[in-house]
Amino acid sequence: MTQKIHFLGTGGGRINMIQQLRATAGIYIELMGAKIYLDPGPGALIKARAQKIPLNKLDAILVSHCHIDHSNDAGALIEAMTDGMREKRGILVGSVSALEGPDKPVSTYHQNALSKRIVLKPDEQFSIGKLRITTTPTKHTDKTGIGFIFHAENTISYLSDTNYTKKIAKNHIGSDIIILNCLYLKWDDTKANGYSQKHMDVEDAKKFIKDINPELAIIQHFGMGIIRHGPWKVAEDIQNSTGIKTVAARDNQIIKIGAKTNSLKAWTKR
Numbered sequence: 166m167t168q169k170i171h172f173l174g175t176g177g178g179r180i181n182m183i184q185q186l187r188a189t190a191g192i193y194i195e196l197m198g199a200k201i202y203l204d205p206g207p208g209a210l211i212k213a214r215a216q217k218i219p220l221n222k223l224d225a226i227l228v229s230h231c232h233i234d235h236s237n238d239a240g241a242l243i244e245a246m247t248d249g250m251r252e253k254r255g256i257l258v259g260s261v262s263a264l265e266g267p268d269k270p271v272s273t274y275h276q277n278a279l280s281k282r283i284v285l286k287p288d289e290q291f292s293i294g295k296l297r298i299t300t301t302p303t304k305h306t307d308k309t310g311i312g313f314i315f316h317a318e319n320t321i322s323y324l325s326d327t328n329y330t331k332k333i334a335k336n337h338i339g340s341d342i343i344i345l346n347c348l349y350l351k352w353d354d355t356k357a358n359g360y361s362q363k364h365m366d367v368e369d370a371k372k373f374i375k376d377i378n379p380e381l382a383i384i385q386h387f388g389m390g391i392i393r394h395g396p397w398k399v400a401e402d403i404q405n406s407t408g409i410k411t412v413a414a415r416d417n418q419i420i421k422i423g424a425k426t427n428s429l430k431a432w433t434k435r
């Protein structure tokens with residue numbers, strides 16, 4: 166059975182999103198037979214078609230929070246998943262803000278096209294076939310945002326958009342692979358004009374990785390600072406200072422997940 170994480174878009178943030186230097190199409194995951202589309206931002210439908218993702222066979226779409234770079238194409242993917250709204254099938258999972266809030270990005274029309282919709286808060290769980298998924302808290306401008314932990318042969322954490330807190334890191338201890346939305350190169354409060362930090366920066370990513378201590382850390386969802394600096398340099402810096410294997414995902418990159426015993430070999434072979 167294929168186990169893989171397919172990065173369709175590794176960009177995030179407003180300026181990168183409108184420029185599309187890195188795509189904002191989200192992540193396609195196959196684990197324990199479940200086909201899942203995670204956080205379909207702008208361009209998800211187009212990138213999924215280009216990368217031959219089997220949209221009509223998707224089991225679930227997961228939306229971690231309501232922001233446009235995570236949710237914009239959810240409606241279009243639901244149409245693809247339901248054969249143009251003709252077949253009621255599939256599961257939509259999302260935060261309160263994504264599925265119920267006043268500015269919910271997924272319309273009621275589209276939500277009704279699925280066989281099931283699940284609205285989740287942190288620390289809840291659900292299953293897609295044999296795959297159990299738990300939700301985790303985030304610290305972000307969307308107060309109802311959630312992260313996901315996929316309990317497959319390997320445990321895979323997607324922290325979603327969040328600043329570092331020790332408490333959030335604690336939720337992910339025990340995960341073999343963690344996916345970090347590392348948007349800022351360096352957040353500087355003195356240059357923030359009173360704005361508070363909304364996203365993880367490289368120092369936050371290091372703290373998460375040190376606390377969680379996974380076998381592999383994957384950084385993605387890059388903003389302009391990291392894209393200009395070079396995401397691979399950032400990954401190298403993080404790996405050097407944490408001692409934990411860290412890679413910067415590229416658009417269209419597929420990371421195949423091996424069985425637990427030979428997983429590290431499989432990752433390093435790429």
Ligand SMILES: [Zn+2]
Nearest residue numbers: 230232305326
């Ligand atoms: Zn966000």
